Each structure stands twice: as C-alpha cells, then as structure tokens.
Amino acid sequence: MSDNQTKHLSAQDYLRKILVAPVYDVAKNTDLNYMGGLSQRVHQDIWLKREDQQPVKSFKLRGAYNKIANLSDNAKARGVITASAGNHAQGVALSANRMKVKATIVMPETTPDIKVEAVRNFGGDWADIILIGRSFDVASNHAQELAKSEGYTYVPPFDDEDVIAGQGTIAKELFDAKRDLDVVFVAVGGGGLAAGIAVYLKQLKPNIKIVAVESDESACLKAAMEHNQRVMLDQVGIFADGVAVKIIGEETFRLCQQYVDEIITVNSDEICAAIKDIFDDTRAIAEPAGALSVAGIKKWLAANKPTEKLQLAGILCGANINFHTLRYVSERAELGEKKEAIIAATIPEEKGAFRKFCEILGGRAITEFNYRYAPSSAAHIYVGLKLRRGEDELQEVLAELKQNNIDWFDLSDNEIAKQHVRHMVGGRAPELTNERLFSFDFPEYPGALLNFLQTLGQRWNITLFHYRNHSAASGMVLAGFDVSEAELTEFTSHLDKIGYRYKDESNNPAYQFFLKS
Template identity: 85%
Template sequence: MTETQQHLSAQDYLRKILVAPVYDVAKNTDLNHLSSLSQRLQHDIWLKREDQQPVKSFKLRGAYNKIANLSDDAKDRGVITASAGNHAQGVALSANKMRVKATIVMPETTPDIKVDAVRSFGGDWVDIILIGRSFDVASKHAQALAKEHGYTYVPPFDDEDVIAGQGTIAKELFDSKRDLDMVFVAVGGGGLAAGIAVYLKQLKPNIKIIAVESDESACLKKALESGQRETLDQVGIFADGVAVKIIGEETFRLCQQYVDEVITVNSDEICAAIKDTFDDTRAIAEPAGALSVAGIKKWLSQNKPDKKLQIGGILCGANINFHTLRYVSERAELGEKKEAIIAATIPEQKGAFRHFCETLAGRTISEFNYRYAPTENAHVYVGLKLRQSDTELPAVLAELKKRNIEGFDLSDNEAAKMHVRHMVGGRVQNLTNERLFSFVFPEYPGALMSFLNTLGTQWNITLFHYRNHSAASGMVLAGFDVPENELDELHQHLDEIGYQYKEETANPAYHFFLKS
C-alpha cells in the first residue's frame, strides 16, 4: 500500500481543516500582541488565546471535530475516552453539544475540580468512571469498554480528525496575520503541532514551525533524534498537559515532515513565561499553555536574529491548579535569570551577616535563610536579584572569594530550590537566651541592608529568615542571643528604631521546631 493510501495527504488535511465544523462550539480566539515582551525582546510577539475557549484550552476543537465526523450509527453507540485533563473537558462539552452519549474514564487520583468540570460540561450526556491510580490503568479500561460496547474511542492527539480540528487554529492565525515569520507550538502527543504545521506549510512554505517541549517530556525530540518513535522512561508532571511518554504515530509523521526545529525548556523557564504572559494579557496560563512563550524567549536568546521578526505562539490552555501559582511565583525570577540562589559560608560572629551584605555592593537580596550553629562558620542560603544575567553572578562569586567568603551557585539545584530553602533552621543546643521577633518594614531597594544597619550588632543574630515578595512591606523573622538582664535594653532599642515588630518567643511554632 502506498503512503498516500495509508495516510492523508497534506492537501487532504488542508481540506479537512477548512471544512471542520468546530465553530459550532469553539471560538475564533483573539491574537494578542504582547507589547511588553515584544519591547524587551526587540521582536513582535503575538499570542493566540486558546484560553478563551469555553473549556479554557484548544482541546475542544479536536474532540468536537472527531465526534462530528462520526457516522450516525457510531454516534448512537456513543463515544469513550480516557483523560484527566483538558481533553476530557473537550469531549464532555462536545458530547453535550451534539447529544452523543460519552463515557470518560479518569484515574481515581484526579482532583475533584477536574472531575467536577467534566461533569459540568457534559451534563446528562456524560458518564464518569474513576478507576486506578494512573492514567495507564484508566486508558486500558477505556479501550476495553470501547471493544465491549462498540463505543468509538476519541484519542487525545493521534487521530486525523483530531489533528484537523486542532489545525483550525492555524487557519485563524493565517487569516489574522499573514506576515508571521515563525510560529512556536507546544508539543505533548503532537496533535496541535501537527495540525498547525501541515496547514501553514501548505500556504506559506517558508514559515518556520518550532516545536516546544518540556525537557521532562521531550518525546518528539527523542523521536526526531533516533528517527523513530521511542517511549520515554518517565515524564515530569509540572507541565502535565504535555506529559506524554511517546509521540503519536500520525503526529510524528507530520511533525517529522513539517516541523523545522524542536526546542526544550525547563520548569523555571516555563514559570517565567507564565509571568510574562500574565504581565501582558492578565491571563494565567497553565504550564503547558506557556510553553510557546518560553520557547520563543529561549530561541531568540540562543539565535539572536539580525532582523526584526513577526513571531506567533499559542496560549494553548489555562486550566491551572490554583496552588501551583505558589511554585510559579517562587521560580519565575530564576527562570528569567533575574535571580540567583547561592550558598555562602561566613564567620559565626557578630556583624558577619552585615559584612556579607556589604560585600554584595548594594545588590538586592531577595531571600536570606540562616540558623546559628555552634561552630566557627555559619552557612547561609541567599537569593540575589540580578541585573545582568550572564555576567553578574560570576562577578559576585569572585568578589566573595576575594573577601575569603566561600560561595556556591545553587541556581540549578532542584533540591535546594524546591525543598532546602524551606528547611534551613532547626533546634540549637544550649542556646538558652534566644529571643524571637518578627519585623515589618517598608520594602524598597536596599531596605534589608538599611534594616540591618538600623538593627546594629550589639546582640548576636541566631536566626534570620527574609523573603522579598515584591510587596510594599518586607517581613523578617529574626532571633537574638539576649541575656535576661539585657531584655529591657533590647526592647527599648527596638522601640527606638521605629520598625513594626512583635515578640514571637512564646509562639508555639517556635517551641515545636526551633527553640533550644
């Protein structure tokens, strides 16, 4: 059998995309110019807003197109899929719209918010089955039910109708802005990239299609390097919308033919892209949804094109878990290379912390974690704001070394960023005179240094925790070694320096985890 007979031709895909009935339920979404990011990168960046779809992601297009193209008999028998994410919601809404019975199989571990969303979109037309603790178990169960009952399985990406449905995004892109030089597309299973690439390359062969993958689930990159589809041993779950172990068969064929390049980004770079997207649009992308922006930034920094480009990306989803925002906020500056994390060893003596800060020559400290240890040296965990990402950190480390302060870069140390930053502390034996205070002071560049200078060095600091959250006020938790007969003097000093403060020595959290 010839390749043409085995697979749809590019012209066939073009036709399927042009006649896809997705607008029965999907929107022709906005194409926004990212003015702040464009000015910073010196290229025009445009973002296709698939977060504006009713299910907050592009998945609705492919799901609806697949079900709409079924025969009446297949629709009467019903459809089934396995998904814990955006595809499930797309199938649910599509089934509801077309009055087709759908069964959606999800792992038992699926968060209630996603289960409730599927139930809400599907209404009486959707049955939800929760089974197993992994997607693989749910998928196998769905496939078994499809065979048993004659349901049509609606794949999340590796299907011609699904690919064509996602390709309608490319039609809208081309209609809105025909002078795009490049389009960056997130890749999980490859349905979105395949649909967009096959359409745009027929109409504008010289346009560059760049696939963007999380470096924790780069199945397309691996397949292109080896020339065949290969299963990843494991995938990361931060960008769960693209956490796919193996690229689809048909999607790989199309990406191999029409995608020009693949670039991978890490979690910190994704977090920075979420922040960039929010700054320009006030939309909060899910990690997979921000991949294209992260890829645009990384590609431009690596290639440095000599002419101004018109670049498009797709915000492909905004179904983010609210609590993930805490992680995103912590990591965005690191991803932008505007913050570094260093460990430093300083003498365990009065004034050493202030001397260390003076060595930083006015640079803004974004975080400082320290706990007294009864040794000659103290180890501190420091976040440092950077103005020049490429050269500033090496200069800081060199200056510390010059002053006999050992410094170590932890900016790429996942354990340090994820866990250790929250664990610096603990009990210290024989520290019987420790007193704990919380402080609030106006936040501005150099505020922490000013706070330390005002505090003075009369009493040894035994604990210090500070994190700059870009708020109007800075907050510090600090411990002091204060003999009983000097307590009144300490309180008088704190009253005189004028900062809002509160003694926390009786706080039960201190007694449980920190007090000697």
C-alpha cells in the same frame, strides 16, 4: 490511529479537512494579541493566540468536536469514550453534550476534584465519569477495554487524523489574521497541536518556520527525532501536566518529522517566567503547558539573537491551572527570568559576618536569607539575590565573593534546593552519621502515606520528612532515613516495593550544605 485507517492522509487531504472542519459549531475564533511588554524587552514583535478563550479554556475542544462530528450516525448512536484527566476530557464532554452523543470519560482516581467537576459540568446528562486506578495508564486501558466490549468509539487525545485536523483550524485563523508571521512556536505533548498547525501553514507558506516547544521533563518528540523513531520515555514530570506524554503519537510524529523545523526544550523555571510574561501583557493566567510557546520564544531568541525584527507567534493553548499552583509559579518566575539567583555561601561564624557579606554584594537586593547557628567556626547560608542584568551580574557577584575568600555554590538550577531545602535550612542532626536522603513522587490519594510507612516497616528511622504539593495528582516528598551502608541494598529493595518514583539525594550539594551532619 483507528484500525480502518490503512494509509496516511496527504498534506492536501489535511488542508481540505482543516478547511471544512465544523469546529465553529462549538469553538470560537480566538484573539491574536500583541504582547507589547515582552516585545519591547526582546526587541521583536510577539503575538499570542488565545486558546484560553475557548469555552473549556483549551484548544482541545477543536479536535474532540471534529472527531465526534465526523463519526457516522451509527457510531454516534453507540456513543464515544476517552481517557483523560485534563483538557481533552473537558473537550470531549462539551462536544458530546452539544451533539447529544453519549460519552464516557475515564479518569484516574487521583484526578483533582476541580477537574472532575469541570468534566461533569461540561458534559451534563450526556457524559458519564468513571474514576479508576491511580495512574493514567490504568484509566486508559480500562477505556480501551470498554470501547471494545461496548462498541464505543474511542476519541484519542492527539493521534488521530480528525483530531489533528481539528487542532489545525488554529493555523487557519493564524494565517488569516497575520500572514507575515516568520516563526510560530507550538507546545508539544502528544503532538496533535503541532502536527495540525505545521501541516496547514507549510502548505500555504513553505518558508514559515515551525518550532516545537517541549518541557525538558517530557520531551518525547525530541527523543523520537534523535532516534528517528518513536521512543517511550521512562518517566515524565508532573508540573506541565498538559504535555506530560511518554511517547509521541504515530501520525503526529510522521507529520512533525516532515513539517517541524526545530525543537526546543524549556525547564519549569522558564515556564513559570513565561506564565508571568503572559499575565503581565494580557492578564490571562496560563497553565504551565499553555505557556510553553512563550517560554520557547524567549529561549530561541536568546540562543539565535536575530539581527532583523521578526514576527513571532505562540499559542496560549490552555488556562486550566489550579489556583494553588500559582504559589509555585510566583516563587520560580524570577529564577526563570534570570532575575534572581540562589547561592550557598560559607561565612565566618562571628559577629558582623552577615553585614560584611551584604557589603560585598554592593547594595544588591537579597530576596531570601536562611541561616541557623551551629557550633562551628563557619556558617552556611542560603541566599536569594535579585539580579538586574541576569547571568552577567551573577558572575560578577560570584567573582566578588571569591575575591573576599567566601566559598560559594550556585543553587539556581538545583531542584531540591528550590523545592525543599529553602524551607528547611538549619536542620542538622550531628549524631546521624548514617543519614541518607531520598526524594519521592507521592500519588495523591487517601492512605498514600500510610502505605509508604507500612511497606517500609519499622526497621529504619525516618530522620527528616518534608512534603509539599500544589494540588496536582502527585506530591513531592523529601525524606531522610538512618541507614547504614551494609543495609542500603535491603533498604532500597523496600523502596522498590512501595512503587513510588524515588531518587537518592544523599550527594546533592544542597543537602550537603545545610542538612547533613
């Protein structure tokens, strides 16, 4: 909220602001597509609002344009500034270009080149880009300082009345296109989209249900609702970066408290499955945050099992996905649909044991099988299994394994197993009795690995190292170290100095099954 906003707008004021918002100078009234394939599968009518059709492939253009358009001529002459590494930056850049207002876009140094170039292309001669710091917080603080020292108007990504009203124009289009909607599902990061849509629809159709959908790695609205006040999350996940917000906005929280009926959280696998659903029905490729609403629809239906046919709508709020992320999405979509399971199993280390194992599975398709011989009477295998009937079929499989005296462990929800260990099965080192395993979030910038090694020093031997990145601002690392119990406190203090987020994975069952000596 800006300093001169001393009282909250009423719902009627928001309704008026949404109706007169000049967003169509630059944005378009996007399609509302029927998702035939998904609707048939879940026996409900599901509609998708296609905000990926905007010039910047995201709804963020609406709020940014409305904010700048409502500035005084004086403020426009001084220029605007924002901090963003994603869709909001592109929305501000294009809006400034169209209105011939000078804009400064502050982005972290770790922002992928593809996003920097997109902002540069949309802004043209009217946008200056500043790359500073290795985190969004550094970039945001710098932008706020420049706003004060240079007299620029700061354009917030969500917590602003004009921004909220701009996003609310989506609700106007939804209501005009389909007035019999029963439930609308909206992704939540900072809350601008949900607040704008909810405040509009609840004025015109009070009985419509608004469901906010959050990533379970950045559920700041859920936390705020539970505490009845805004809560700063300690950390947020990086996969659905479009909603990776640590604290809900002040005004957006006020509106969501009043007008959002329910909150549902979804995990990365469920988001990946939703990306596939959207592609199958529309051939659009949503970014992870853009698919949250569809993931929420599926989870809500599974939990509530409505007996009557409902009219449900979700917002495909963005499609700025890095191409290389699709590899991850493809790997995880089947798991998110419960069409695949990953299990660890122990079978005899003898000829014919694998064949017998497959026979027990009764002809079910194996999607992945990882194994390496070890001089032992038992072999640990990593198995991906295709499922036709979801969780019920998995329980049948596990029961059959138990009846045949095969020990098993379900790894379907084990992130370390799915992200790293599946690529590393068999890497035991019998002599490493003091090995400890840690996962890290690595910032993607030149010298990050060298900084890690230099800070760690040469005292502890690295026994395992697996790195994987999907062209995001952070990479994911799994590393093993030879550290005795007596050295552990000193070792973790070294890790703290490095400054990367880390977690001790030494007791993770995936590590215990396949990597630990």
